Amino acid sequence: MHESILAFRKRRYLWLALLVSVVSIAAYWIDDPQEPANGGTVLGYALGTAGALLIVWLAWFGVRKRRYASTMGTVQGWLSAHVYLGLALVLVVLLHTGFQFGYNVHTAAFALMMLVVVSGLFGVYVYLKYPQRLSENRGGVNRSELIDQIEDVDTRSRRIARQLPAEFQELVSSGISRLQFGNSMWARLRARDLSQVLLKRGNDYAVVANPGQEAALDWLADQQSRCRDPAVAALIGELSGLLRNKRRLLKPLIEDFRMQAMLEIWLFVHVPLTAGLLVALLSHILAVFVYW
């Protein structure tokens, strides 16, 4: 319905990036230096300067994004330009190197830059793909409403359990207190349900893994099948219905945490690597001018 960052204003920054690329390639094509193409020729210095300025400007996005009162374009426009010009940067810098690589600080800077660009591309991918999936997964209900609904199921489960023997109360309350998923970024990304539950087996209680409430549901099914009192069986059936409901609610919630984590995780790579790149860039430039 609205424009994506790639389609922003008739892809104006794509055209700008293409222009930068074409100009760089043409210059590289036309240029005929005395030595093999490298960063030290006149064109090499020019491309290097352009690349360095581009990197600084690209990194400045982190500042612009937080200058909330700024009237210099919109953040969306900046991001669109950030993406396209970030891609053009690869070409500019590649031509700057003259395709000379080695085991040195200069190539290290180039490698860092490539990692930043690749992580950025991954960011573009998740930004374009995940919002729609997130929205479809939740189906018009927001996260806190999902959590409220689960709490509501919990309250009703506790109430039913109070009318049943102690092991049922233990099942419900341990199932609630030992519900566990997404405690860390990593756990969210893996979308593992690490919940546990206390089940009575014979005369003892055992802590059992309870992903998707499966263990609890199995145990309830077992109890129900062996129950002779129809009133109790009905209560167990009701409890089991509530837990199935909870399972149905947990699935999109865990998935929601996973996808939200995907939308954030790449920044944990992109941003620190950018900081590293800025340092590497500085040492590259110092190395060139001080030690060459």
Added chain:
Amino acid sequence: MSLELVIVGGGPAGLSAAAHAQQLGLSWLLLESGPAHANTIQRYQKGKHVMAEPAVVPLRSDLPFSAGTREAILGAWQQGIAPLSGNIRYSAEVASISGSHPEFTLTLADGESIGAKSIVLAIGLQGNPRKLGAPGEDASFVQYTLDDPDEYSDETIVIVGAGDAAIENAIALSRNNSVVIVNRRDEFARAKEGNLAQISRAIEGDSIKCFYNSSVASIDAAGSVILNTETGETRINCDRLIARLGAIPPRHFVESCGIGFPSDDPTTLPELSNKYESNVPGLYVIGALGGYPLIKQAMNQGYEVAEFIAGKDIQPADHGILESMFAGLPFKLGVDETLALIRRRAPLFTDVNGLVLRELVLSSNLLMPKKGEEIFRKNDYTNSFMTIVEGEVDVETDSGKLIRLTQGQFFGEMSLLSGRRRAATVRAATSCVILESPRRDIIRLMNSYEAVRRNIDEHFIVRTLRAGLAPDAPADELLAIAGTAEIRSFRSGDVLFNEGDGADGLHLIRSGSVSVSRRIGGRDIVTSYVAAGNYVGEMGLVGQASRSATVRATVATESIFLKADVFMQMLERNDGLRERVQEIVRERLSENLRMEAQPEAGDLISFLMQQGLGEATDVLLIDETLCIGCDNCEKACAETHGGTSRLDRAAGPSYAQVHVPTSCRHCEDPHCMKDCPPDAIRRAPNGEVYVQDSCIGCGNCERNCPYGVIQMASGKEQAPNLLSWILTGRGAAPGKRQPLADDGEGKKAVKCDMCKDLSGGPACVRACPTGAALRMSPSEFVKLSKRVN
């Protein structure tokens, strides 16, 4: 023995009257039904900062008052009235007032009677709390208010009531006490949604025990209460019983004293002279009950009323303000003469009571535009009401024709009534003097005076007909039509007419908005949305004899209904009208065809209307296909508005990947404006509804907003320098600033102001990295729904 003066009510107005009566040497007595002075203020939360608005009016009282904490103010009054305490009686409820000046008799609830020459009613609007009505209702452990729930712990507390106050008390007390709530019905139907969810959860989770369909039979002074429950009588031993049964509005009592009100509308104020005397000689009304809800005004009136009763004639405290307001006028008259001149020249104000007119002028502006100067421009969002005191103005109509209005006439009623933008530009045709009155005061005037309402309504109809249907019709023909037109009101969701009904007339939508839907394949498909200023029902009149669609109010709506035969006559008499109507019918038919082919688009519009967006003027929507959940919109809002975000992105419903976050939609007729004591909520010419600094933090707007977009917030710590935060991480991250512990200013209402003071427009939209946040008006919803598919 008869006293010279009995004051009923020990709030700011009553206390100030008492202090000055003492000063003047009158014999007086103050009767307060509650156990302490200033009960309304006693009930404020601890440490609440009380403001001293309006700042321009000086305080005139023998008691001190300045902005400060609740405790400081109550303490200062306590000290001020200490020497008078012999003449103040607490827990003395007046049951009735009889007799006449100078021989009034006040009868107290306990049967005692007191004689008085004059009486001042300063009882406010809160009313006395409704009692239990069961034996033992005044037992020592029974209370009708709760100041601080944290004062009690490990008690068994019975709460009687099912409203918000009862629920909030029960939930707060249940943290440290064992709480039982007694509800007369089988559900909590009157409660706000949030409270309902909380109490239901608490009852289900057994943290609160509830007796439904139960009432208090009696109270045993030894510390127990007997309930009538569904299963018979139950005795509960308790440490405390708190009854929250609402208050008895004071109007009935006031009327029983013989004081007249100009209309039945609950917002109407009693008729008073400019000495605060009611239609019953010797019976005076001051403070909130007289229409002055602010503390300082009430205290001033207490002082003045004592002067009047002592036979002195002083100028009201606002005299100086009016004097300077009138100083620049060409009339060169005194305050009272100028007021008389305004009344003489403007027929609308002929019947309006002097004190009310004075208050109206006081809250108004006097404009003095030169010839040719613009007074307001078409499509401005202002909604003030203009009365021409001197001179003439021209209204520029769409057809380019000028309509001349002369001295005594008024304009601006279109925006006033519909809440929409200005319908036309108005310019001064000569040098003018114009009284510009705030919307709130004119609405109150219309509710109080039937004649004023009728006059404004008639002009509204004539001018709407002229603008929308018959620009060339002579005024007397339109006036005759206006006489036959009816104003019909609809609540949100009400049907104006159903598909298939007989076509009996035309509705001009005057305020609110409607949706048009047709039944296709067994389901209602919304085909269009019609905003105020347009009409519906014309199709049945020019073509078919029955209605071709169902029209429903999307929000509270008022329409001007023209009967079919009247409309047909208009069609006959006015050239070109038939063609104009047919053109609109043709457009609507083709729009219908298009929408019928896309039922999803209609569903999206229905969804948006269900969110109350029919009354929006500018709403923040989020395209979920683009939103990455980074909350940069909230951070931008917080960082450009002192640290508190006025929008909650994640909250709110979604449909067809359009998300409606919790954020102000700048309603046409804002609910938040309805009951703002200092009139601090205003609408800027571009439509932004914003809160001014004069906010006193009362929280009325927060309660009145049905969309939960107003918060009470205190100041936040300063934002750190951005670069130093990025480089060193010191200070709070953007959007995460912490509230200041105590900035002494108290909480004030904060809401979206659409970044009206920032160049470049709303920060939330400009800060969205993916372009998911967008702002639009309801008229663009149809366009939006097309793009969804």
